[in-house]
Amino acid sequence: MSRRPRVVLAKVGLDGHDVGVLLIAKHLTEAGMEVVYLGKRNLPETIVATAVAEDADVVGVSSLSGGLGEFSVEVVRLLAEQGADIPVITGGIAEDDEIGWAIDAGVRHHFGPGEPIQHVVDTFYGLTSRA
Amino acid sequence: MTADPHTGEPVRTNDSEVPIHRHYGPLPAEPSLREWITTRAGNGPPYRPRAMVYTGQGSPEMTAERVRMLQDVGAESVLLACDLPAQLGFDPDHRLARAQVGRAGVSCGTLDDLRTICAPLDLEKLDSLGMLANSVGHVGLPMVREVLAERGAEHVRLVMQNDPLKEFTARGTELFSPEQAVRIACDTVGYAIEEGMPGYAMAVCSNHYDVAGAGPVRALGIALANGITYLEELVRRGHSAVEAAKRIMLFVNERSDLFVCAAVFRVARALWGEILRERFSVRPDEIPPVALMGYAHGLETSNEPLVNVPRCTLSVAAATLGGVDYLCAASYDEALRVPSTEAAALAVRTLRVVGAEHGITASIDPLAGGHKFTDVEAWVREQVVRELDRIEERGGALACLYSGYIAELIDERRGTRQRQLDSGEREFIGENTAGAPRWQGLFAGSTEPVPGLDVVEGQLRERVRKHKEQHAGPALDGTLERVRLAARGTGNLLPPSAEALRAGATIEQIIEATRSGFREAG
Known part of the structure; x- marks a missing residue:
């Protein structure tokens, strides 16, 4: 029996701005996805352990105050080490070159401020293996 | 200094030397504004x-x-x-x-x-x-x-x-x-x-x-x-x-x-x-x-x-x-x-x-x-x-x-x-109005990311490690203990925190001591 697509969302580093990630969680849930939100101040290994344990389809990490590229790339690397083929999406604020090297390192998409919500939802949905 | 705002010479520092008074109209009734x-x-x-x-x-x-x-x-x-x-x-x-x-x-x-x-x-x-x-x-x-x-x-x-x-x-x-x-x-x-x-x-x-x-x-x-x-x-x-x-x-x-x-x-x-x-x-x-x-x-x-x-x-x-x-x-x-x-x-x-x-x-x-x-x-x-x-x-x-x-x-x-x-x-x-994307460069100003902050971060990590090594010891531990005890009780946290800072404590050490005290207090 198929289950709903499952997404793990988390704030990384020390950034406490969670309005955006909570809004995304709400819209993903309304679109039929199951969302596991880890809250603020997560380390990459916590996110990866949760994503594996929850058999997540997509991981979304958020930061508006630095560290987005560094932490998200580590999430990608740790997932790969565990053999978990789970795409990672980033959301928040970072300099263009930081986003560029995160994408080069395997982050699948980045969404910044002002991104249409439906586009974000569609992108998450499109990446879920059970969609 | 308290004064009647309606007294005093007006200023005339405008091109026609129009007199400008310190205050116009009656004083407000609200005491704080008055x-x-x-x-x-x-x-x-x-x-x-x-x-x-x-x-x-x-x-x-x-x-x-x-x-x-x-x-x-x-x-x-x-x-x-x-x-x-x-x-x-x-x-x-x-x-x-x-x-x-x-x-x-x-x-x-x-x-x-x-x-x-x-x-x-x-x-x-x-x-x-x-x-x-x-x-x-x-x-x-x-x-x-x-x-x-x-x-x-x-x-x-x-x-x-x-x-x-x-x-x-x-x-x-x-x-x-x-x-x-x-x-x-x-x-x-x-x-x-x-x-x-x-x-x-x-x-x-x-x-x-x-x-x-x-x-x-x-x-x-x-x-x-x-x-x-x-x-x-x-x-x-x-x-x-x-x-x-x-x-x-x-x-x-x-x-x-x-x-x-x-x-x-x-x-x-x-x-x-x-x-x-x-x-x-x-x-x-x-x-x-x-x-x-x-x-x-x-x-x-x-x-x-x-x-x-x-x-x-x-x-x-x-x-x-x-x-x-x-x-x-x-x-x-x-x-x-x-x-x-x-x-x-x-x-x-x-x-x-x-x-x-x-x-x-x-x-x-x-x-x-x-x-x-x-x-x-x-x-x-x-x-x-x-x-x-x-x-x-x-x-x-x-x-x-x-x-x-x-x-x-x-x-x-x-x-x-x-x-x-x-x-x-x-x-x-x-x-959302008067857009002129072709001319945005006219309004760019002078702004670029500060280069090398990752290098600076590495230097600061190393600096704080050395700082902690240099200040480690019973003197510092004693001050942090007093922060913990203050947090566990009801005493003001600032005197022991100030003492800890003077002894070389870092912010993380003081916050950890505070957290420990709060935890013990339940």
Whole structure:
């Protein structure tokens, strides 16, 4: 029996701005996805352990105050080490070159401020293996 | 000095030498407004705020260079923007701090760091100094005090950001429970009272509720409710409401309408005085001058940064007309990143220009009595009082934080600005109207990311490791033990925290000791 697509969302580093990630969680849930939100101040290994344990389809990490590229790339690397083929999406604020090297390192998409919500939802949905 | 504002020679420093008086019309009935006008008017124009800078990035050395330059071009008050690790009690070598050290602010986690930052400041000329320490006030304030004392500059006033309640719903850097947070904040104010420190050990903040989505009017209602909570706790501890109020400033904001902005500031001044009078039984003639701080912003674009200069200039004028006492101005590139040197310097010059030119500051309270302003102000006041009453009816700020009511208040209004812009009912030049993408380069200004912050972070990690090695030992452990014991009991956290800082403690060590004590207390 198929289950709903499952997404793990988390704030990384020390950034406490969670309005955006909570809004995304709400819209993903309304679109039929199951969302596991880890809250603020997560380390990459916590996110990866949760994503594996929850058999997540997509991981979304958020930061508006630095560290987005560094932490998200580590999430990608740790997932790969565990053999978990789970795409990672980033959301928040970072300099263009930081986003560029995160994408080069395997982050699948980045969404910044002002991104249409439906586009974000569609992108998450499109990446879920059970969609 | 108190004086009749209607006496004194008018100024004629305009091209036709038109006489401009210190004050026009009758004095207001509200005692706080009346006291403000008579006190300030006695000193004569300009009636301008102190030029404040909110600044910091990278290493303490980098920020020292920045604050000195800003003082040279006109800054009178320095509020240090600390990086997220310092705001949350993490040292630069903590894993959660990676890629965030020195990014959103300066890395300042030891007394040595603040000594370095302040080294080039001319403290004789500086009005005030403070730092962002909303959840770590018991570390931030002793740092500032120690540096001022070492430099023989105890006359420099405090301007501490030390309002933790807003962090839970508006900003997200909460560290402890709301009750523990109130305790730390009030320990900080209590220490400033007992030590007779001038200035403000707390800035009760509506600004961040506004930014989080509540809008400036509702935000002021929530902030005043928080202010009541802090005052009640300080009075419960035995401090007089007057002494407590002397150490508290209000951080108010409005960034969309000159008249509404001025009204919000004037209403904040009046209502804070009314709260002291009616809820804390302070006699009208004993109410200390209400200090208002602001941060002038506008609708800021990242596409045409230089166009933000006129927006912020208007915002500076609005807050000034409303009677703000301490004012920061947004740099034109703040929508992009931590401000560049050029943008930060121009923001200070903007403050000084508005403070001296075009007659904005020639009279005090110049909008009062105008038909439009009177109506706008009455509406703002009514709404703020209504919001404050709703919170009080629900048990006050702490109860409403726990019940989720504060978060609901913010959520309800979030998106108002975006809706207005999307619909086109509100114009945003260069964005939803008058767009000229081909010419955006004309408005680029001078702004680039500061290079090499990753290298700086590595150096700061290494520096703090060495610092901890050098200071490790029984002397430091003893001071941290006293922090833990204070946290476990009810003693003021600041004396042992100050002692720990002097012994070389880092912010993370003090916060860990605090957390241990809180945990043991249960």
